[in-house]
Amino acid sequence: MLSFDSVLSAIDTVGMVAFAISGALAAARQRMDVVGFVLIAVITGLGGGTLRDLLLGRLPLFWLRAPELLAIIAIAAVAVFVAAPRFRMGERLLVWADALGMALYAVLGAEIALLAGADPWAAMLLGVVTASFGGILRDVVCNEVPLLLTREIYLLAALAGAACFVSLRLTGVWRDHAVVAGMVVAFGIRAAAIRFGWSLPPYRER
Amino acid sequence: MLSFDSVLSAIDTVGMVAFAISGALAAARQRMDVVGFVLIAVITGLGGGTLRDLLLGRLPLFWLRAPELLAIIAIAAVAVFVAAPRFRMGERLLVWADALGMALYAVLGAEIALLAGADPWAAMLLGVVTASFGGILRDVVCNEVPLLLTREIYLLAALAGAACFVSLRLTGVWRDHAVVAGMVVAFGIRAAAIRFGWSLPPYRER
Amino acid sequence: MLSFDSVLSAIDTVGMVAFAISGALAAARQRMDVVGFVLIAVITGLGGGTLRDLLLGRLPLFWLRAPELLAIIAIAAVAVFVAAPRFRMGERLLVWADALGMALYAVLGAEIALLAGADPWAAMLLGVVTASFGGILRDVVCNEVPLLLTREIYLLAALAGAACFVSLRLTGVWRDHAVVAGMVVAFGIRAAAIRFGWSLPPYRER
Numbered sequence: 001m002l003s004f005d006s007v008l009s010a011i012d013t014v015g016m017v018a019f020a021i022s023g024a025l026a027a028a029r030q031r032m033d034v035v036g037f038v039l040i041a042v043i044t045g046l047g048g049g050t051l052r053d054l055l056l057g058r059l060p061l062f063w064l065r066a067p068e069l070l071a072i073i074a075i076a077a078v079a080v081f082v083a084a085p086r087f088r089m090g091e092r093l094l095v096w097a098d099a100l101g102m103a104l105y106a107v108l109g110a111e112i113a114l115l116a117g118a119d120p121w122a123a124m125l126l127g128v129v130t131a132s133f134g135g136i137l138r139d140v141v142c143n144e145v146p147l148l149l150t151r152e153i154y155l156l157a158a159l160a161g162a163a164c165f166v167s168l169r170l171t172g173v174w175r176d177h178a179v180v181a182g183m184v185v186a187f188g189i190r191a192a193a194i195r196f197g198w199s200l201p202p203y204r205e206r
Numbered sequence: 207m208l209s210f211d212s213v214l215s216a217i218d219t220v221g222m223v224a225f226a227i228s229g230a231l232a233a234a235r236q237r238m239d240v241v242g243f244v245l246i247a248v249i250t251g252l253g254g255g256t257l258r259d260l261l262l263g264r265l266p267l268f269w270l271r272a273p274e275l276l277a278i279i280a281i282a283a284v285a286v287f288v289a290a291p292r293f294r295m296g297e298r299l300l301v302w303a304d305a306l307g308m309a310l311y312a313v314l315g316a317e318i319a320l321l322a323g324a325d326p327w328a329a330m331l332l333g334v335v336t337a338s339f340g341g342i343l344r345d346v347v348c349n350e351v352p353l354l355l356t357r358e359i360y361l362l363a364a365l366a367g368a369a370c371f372v373s374l375r376l377t378g379v380w381r382d383h384a385v386v387a388g389m390v391v392a393f394g395i396r397a398a399a400i401r402f403g404w405s406l407p408p409y410r411e412r
Numbered sequence: 413m414l415s416f417d418s419v420l421s422a423i424d425t426v427g428m429v430a431f432a433i434s435g436a437l438a439a440a441r442q443r444m445d446v447v448g449f450v451l452i453a454v455i456t457g458l459g460g461g462t463l464r465d466l467l468l469g470r471l472p473l474f475w476l477r478a479p480e481l482l483a484i485i486a487i488a489a490v491a492v493f494v495a496a497p498r499f500r501m502g503e504r505l506l507v508w509a510d511a512l513g514m515a516l517y518a519v520l521g522a523e524i525a526l527l528a529g530a531d532p533w534a535a536m537l538l539g540v541v542t543a544s545f546g547g548i549l550r551d552v553v554c555n556e557v558p559l560l561l562t563r564e565i566y567l568l569a570a571l572a573g574a575a576c577f578v579s580l581r582l583t584g585v586w587r588d589h590a591v592v593a594g595m596v597v598a599f600g601i602r603a604a605a606i607r608f609g610w611s612l613p614p615y616r617e618r
Contacts, residue, residue: 027561033612035568036561039544042537050467055256057265059469060529067533081615117266121273125248132245136347141548143557145349149233149242156241200239203287261462263471323472327479331454338451342553351555355439355448362447406445409493 004176008104013072015101019134020045020073021094024080026142034081040138041077042070047134052109052126056116095194099157103186106131106158107165107179120166127162128155131186153193153200161186210382214310219278221307225340226251226279227300230286232348240287246344247283248276253340258315258332262322301400305363309392312337312364313371313385326372333368334361337392359399359406367392416588420516425484427513431546432457432485433506436492438554446493452550453489454482459546464521464538468528507606511569515598518543518570519577519591532578539574540567543598565605565612573598 023044027037046063053061063069109130113123132148132155139146148154165182169175192198229250233243252269259267269275315336319329338354338361345352354360371388375381398404435456439449458475465473475481521542525535544560544567551558560566577594581587604610 028615030557030561031614031616032561033568033614035571035612037615039540039561039567054260054466055267056270061467064468064525064528064530064534067531070533070537084615113270116270118270119273121276122270125276128245140346140349140552141558141561143349143552143555145236146347149236149238149245149347155245156239159241200241202237202239203234203243204237260466261473262476319476322476324476325479327482328476331482334451346552346555349555351442352553355442355444355451355553361451362445365447406447408443408445409440409449409496410443 018097224303430509569602
């Protein structure tokens with residue numbers, strides 16, 4: 001029987017791979033070699049969860065004893081190096097996989113923070129951090145202004161999902177229901193933004 | 207009665223808000239949306255203290271259970287987004303608030319490091335890190351060369367204040383006196399640099 | 413009698429100074445003042461080991477009670493500020509000192525990770541991180557695309573050295589022998605790359 005947690009775990013892997021591939025595509029823009037591809041993919045795929053766990057003091061880090069995560073990311077990075085043109089054709093797919101990963105990471109980041117004793121506001125912040133820090137690191141290391149910060153409704157979707165999850169949990173809603181609700185909110189907002197080209201008004205001189 | 211610690215606490219909040227506003231102004235230069243404003247303000251306002259506590263192993267982090275800090279920073283960021291032109295008129299004020307915050311953070315950063323068992327030299331370094339890391343992170347994320355590092359007497363003022371505090375503490379001076387002396391040194395040097403346009407000689411080819 | 417560990421310790425210092433000097437030379441390119449030189453040198457010299465220990469939860473950090481490390485780095489940075497033209501003549505020397513430091517850091521980083529209970533793959537990754545993170549931080553703060561990631565066989569050499577060390581340890585080889593073998597592999601690959609101008613093929617549109 002397919003359990004709820006095994007579905008979450010599958011989404012988790014999909015999201016991590018989507019993050020790793022987006023890192024490898026950034027490495028391609030910088031004309032790195034294959035080792036650079038792997039390192040940027042690792043940074044992007046594991047960055048958010050690593051910062052979250054450092055801030056919460058959750059040691060040892062989850063990937064220190066999970067060689068399969070490193071292997072999956074390395075394989076994804078090498079695959080992009082070898083077959084990037086085809087991946088670019090699949091960029092549309094990537095955006096959706098990334099959105100799914102973002103939705104899950106925002107909710108699970110908030111949950112882990114709550115369990116570690118953070119207050120609700122800090123939990124929402126950690127949800128956003130978990131969902132976005134990998135992508136921010138990727139862009140900072142590749143010397144670009146992080147796209148997450150300047151474009152599209154990404155942080156806002158993560159924040160809304162984390163806020164929804166935290167609110168439901170605090171009002172006593174069952175954990176699995178709150179996870180689904182938070183993910184639906186985050187993914188829904190992000191999906192609408194992708195589909196209809198929504199973006200928040202940027203700051204403008206007045 | 208106004209206690210010494212409540213004055214320090216007020217200065218702490220003023221400094222954090224000054225850092226947050228400087229982050230929001232950097233977000234304005236990058237034309238981010240309002241969520242980006244808040245994230246950069248959070249990074250700038252909490253970055254220095256967070257790195258200090260991570261390096262010293264002081265967990266849980268101070269802001270995990272202090273929602274009022276996050277709220278103050280978010281309000282400051284939104285206020286800049288809405289009313290930035292007026293804030294730019296107030297940029298002069300900001301420089302002074304930032305100098306006050308820097309002076310306090312340099313001294314308190316050194317104190318916390320001493321209490322955590324760091325040796326005096328590491329304590330001075332952590333004072334400088336606490337006072338400057340938020341601003342460095344802000345500029346790195348916004349893809350600019352950190353101004354702190356290239357211009358004006360900022361790091362030097364923080365270093366002098368932290369060194370003064372550490373020296374006085376090691377020679378047995380009462381804590382509150384050492385705090386005031388360290389802050390006066392850091393703020394005084396920075397204030398003179400702002401007022402008279404002082405800067406250290408940059409590196410020059412010879 | 414010259415012990416094996418005292419030789420390693422000397423190489424460690426040489427590597428740290430090489431990293432610090434490369435940081436100061438980057439500060440020179442950005443026309444920083446002398447305090448900026450010292451800060452960039454500290455970041456470059458201590459960054460890799462600091463991240464490694466944060467990820468592994470090895471606190472208190474090694475440099476919190478080792479003022480002599482900070483002093484050596486600060487002296488190196490000031491020396492570059494004062495006498496950079498001569499250091500540039502010595503850039504060839506620097507590349508070799510950096511290669512030696514990289515080889516040692518890759519092996520020791522992997523060893524420390526193994527001792528802290530990381531699995532073999534995570535240990536290799538931490539070897540690479542320890543050898544490269546200082547240089548990556550240096551370039552990120554100075555707003556350049558990290559050269560390590562885009563050019564030359566650097567990460568690959570660190571990875572090969574760490575992998576060699578980890579494999580030998582897991583097959584029961586005596587520690588000192590494995591350290592020497594790992595360093596020879598890492599240094600040898602890097603030296604050949606420097607000497608013969610080897611590089612991996614960068615990603616190319618096809």
